[in-house]
Amino acid sequence: MQKILFQIARTGIISEPASAADESLRRIPGRLNDEVLRLLGRALAIRHVDAGSCNGCELEIHATNNPYYNLEGLGIKFVASPRHADMLLVTGPVSRNMEEALRRTYEAMPEPKLVVAIGDCGCDGGIFGENYASCGRVANVIPVDVAVPGCPPEPNAIIQGILTAVSVARG
Amino acid sequence: MLEPLPGAAPVWRARCDPGQWLAACLAIATAGGRLGSLWASDERDTGKERAGALGGYSVHALMVTYDGLLWLDLPVSAQVAGYPDLSGIFPCARRMQRAAFDLVGLRALAPDGTPPDSRGWLRHGAWSAAIHPLRRDLALTEQLAPGDPRYAFVAVEGEGVHEIAVGPVHAGIIEPGHFRFSIVGERVLRLEQRLGYKHKGIEKRFESMSLLEGARLAGRVSGDSTVAYAWAYAMALEGMAGVRPGSRALRLRALLLERERIANHLGDLGFIGNDGGLAFGLAQFSRLKEDLLRSNAALFGHRYMMDRIVPGGVAVDLETAGRDRLLAEADSLEAELRTLRAIYYDHAGLQDRCINCGRLSPKTAAALGVVGLAARASGHAMDARVHPGFAPYDEFVPKLASHRNGDVAARIVVRFEEILESLQLERSLLQALPKGELQVTLAEPPPGACGVGWVEGWRGEVLVALQAGPAGRVRRCHPHDPSWQNWPALEHAVLGNIVPDFPLINKSFNLSYAGADL
Structure with missing residues (x-):
């Protein structure tokens, strides 16, 4: 126990400030009114669905919870059921074998059903594109509010995408 | 013949x-x-x-x-x-x-x-x-009509037996797959996996690409092993084209591969600790992994080093300042690792959860053809870096880490040992980087030429079988992930364990869904 406490003290708090929202990532503008967004604030529950990624995006989503990015420190946490989730974080081109599971997860969510697509594949199908086994981008299957490009997008970009979805649009 | x-x-x-x-x-x-x-x-x-x-x-x-x-x-x-x-x-x-x-x-x-x-x-x-x-008379983008989705799992019957169905969408940041447990009380009587959810036509997609373009796709078969796949693909193509990258390029490749191994092992040690009830471990190891990824981004331009190994050589170089940074990083990482290893090995809670949990006996591992880290933790000293010992590992031979118990604890021990050995390899490579070309030009292989890549990634051996078509196109490419062999072993390792230990056992194998679903 002593060793653990000593190590914690030696590490200290290393969390960095989060990046600001970026309106250019938004695909569906003005879907939620400012009042709803203010109520939601940053107390956000996210359900992650990997709809067919190479698993690179999952590595970076995991990294958002490391002590440097400390996503949970912003009040944003990943939950185990879509019924508890305000937001769906979807990676990958949507494989046809995952199409129904993704739709059902989306349907199981309560409103406002925010969706953030992560990575080049989620944005436009990426290198896999559309083929006999792949539906391509996430927006081909469910409505997408915010799409974050990158292969994979870095943790800051993912956090930026999440914050954009719950920020009040300016201008 | x-x-x-x-x-x-x-x-x-x-x-x-x-x-x-x-x-x-x-x-x-x-x-x-x-x-x-x-x-x-x-x-x-x-x-x-x-x-x-x-x-x-x-x-x-x-x-x-x-x-x-x-x-x-x-x-x-x-x-x-x-x-x-x-x-x-x-x-x-x-x-x-x-x-x-x-x-x-x-x-x-x-x-x-x-x-x-x-x-x-x-x-x-x-x-x-x-x-x-994959028949050639079907186009890549063919719109195929849906078929019968029903699937007959093996039913286990008897008094008190019930089923738990999990997935394809899991309760965490995990890839999709379905696990069907047959349970008596809390004990697992049988586990049947159903995978294939991520199948996205990778092999067919290869056939729409040139041999050079295919390298990028190979690096995205399983993102956590992008370096291993890129190397295996490059090795196959270089064989067909009859070229061998220079010594500097090969050693830089090994440097990237060892860094991929270290990064993944660090992540796994954190998650295994977390699943064993030690959240402190996750915080510490994910910090160390992030440090490593940031060095990758600073020195190689990508956190996971995607597309840094290319057919003919590497797309990165390392200056003296970068070399010194990595040497210093190796020293500080080793010190941190030794501190955390002492904590993990002394922790009564982790010992209780991990020792004798999820055992894969050496005999079962051999029968199932298990490879890589899981095989080494079950008493089988196999590693493509040692045998056949592809270059530059013929000059930089790693010490194999092995363990006989085949349980979660053994897979933890092997990871610790392998990180320390990879750091040692990193140091040797950094101190012996000869001057030389980073890339050699590839001639177009004749149609029908075949090549094979065989690389020991962090999870196990990655194989790529490649065949050239006319005009420098891919005729057929089959990338093979070690998870093909190791997924069935997980079905055996959980037998007789309690359901709540499944996440821990699963994490200790950490197999790829994407790599085997293609």
């Missing part, structure tokens, strides 16, 4: 008939060899069928023997579309054979003429069982 294939991996290729196919596999199994990979291809366009010769399709097996790889090529006529089942000799062949049927339509048949398992593997309900998408 054994024909040696040029390239860094020792490979011999032989065409055989069904009798030789079985005899060769039996002989190799008896001599302690194993099945590396199995796949099929559509060769009807080569005209052999019209000539009346045996052929039309081929099924291919890569056998791992002590002398290297044996690539067996069994022509299969379009009328028969069946070949002798290997799963009686190599149980791990079963899922590969099911995938080969789904994609190409060749059926593995037992001596009584029936398939050992006729259920779809990669085919769920997205297309019908009569369609085989």
Whole structure:
């Protein structure tokens, strides 16, 4: 126990400030009114669905919870059921074998059903594109509010995408 | 007739008939060899069928023997579309054979003429069982009508037996797959996995690309092993083109591969600690992993080093300042690791959760053909870096980490040992980086040329079998993930354990869904 406490003290708090929202990532503008967004604030529950990624995006989503990015420190946490989730974080081109599971997860969510697509594949199908086994981008299957490009997008970009979805649009 | 294939991996290729196919596999199994990979291809366009010769399709097996790889090529006529089942000799062949049927339509048949398992593997309900998408008369973007999505899991009956169905969407940041547990009380009586959810047509997509473009796709078969795949693909292509990258490029490749190993092992040690109830471990190890990823971004331009290994060499270089930074990082990481290792090894809670949990006995591991880290934690000293010892590992031979107990604790110990050994390799490589070219130019391989890549990634051996088409295009590419062999081993490792230990056991293997779903 002593060793653990000593190590914690030696590490200290290393969390960095989060990046600001970026309106250019938004695909569906003005879907939620400012009042709803203010109520939601940053107390956000996210359900992650990997709809067919190479698993690179999952590595970076995991990294958002490391002590440097400390996503949970912003009040944003990943939950185990879509019924508890305000937001769906979807990676990958949507494989046809995952199409129904993704739709059902989306349907199981309560409103406002925010969706953030992560990575080049989620944005436009990426290198896999559309083929006999792949539906391509996430927006081909469910409505997408915010799409974050990158292969994979870095943790800051993912956090930026999440914050954009719950920020009040300016201008 | 054994024909040696040029390239860094020792490979011999032989065409055989069904009798030789079985005899060769039996002989190799008896001599302690194993099945590396199995796949099929559509060769009807080569005209052999019209000539009346045996052929039309081929099924291919890569056998791992002590002398290297044996690539067996069994022509299969379009009328028969069946070949002798290997799963009686190599149980791990079963899922590969099911995938080969789904994609190409060749059926593995037992001596009584029936398939050992006729259920779809990669085919769920997205297309019908009569369609085989890797056949050359189907376009990549073909719109296939949905087929029957039903799937018959093996039912376990008896008093008090019930089922728990999990997935494909899991309760965490995890790839999709389905686990069907049959349970008595809290104990697992049987686990049946159903994978294939991430199948996104990678092999067909390869065939729409040039050989050079294919490198990028190979690096995205399983993102956590992007370096291993990029190297294996490059190795296959360089063999076909008859070139060998220079010493500096090869050593830089090894540097990247060891950094990929360290990063993944660090992440796994954190998550295993977390699943064992020690959240402190996750915080600490994910911090160390992030430090490493940031160095990668600063020195190599990408956190996971995607597309940094290219056919012909590498797309990165390292200056003196970068070298010094990595040497300093290795020292500080080693110190941190030793501190955390002492905490993990002394922690009563972790010991309680991990020792004797999820045991994969050496005997079962051998029977199932388990590879990589999981094999080493179950008493089998195999590692493609040591044997065959592809360059530059012939000059930088790693010390193998091995353990006999095959439990979660053994897989933790092997990871700690391997990180320390990788740091040692990193130091040796950094201190012996010769001047030289980073890339050599590749000549266009002749149509029909074949090459094989064989690289020990952090999870296990990654194999790539590549064939050139006309004009520098990919005719066929089969990337093989070690998870093909190791997923079935997880079904065995959980037997008799309690359900709440499954996440811990699963994490200790950390297998790839994407890599095996293709």
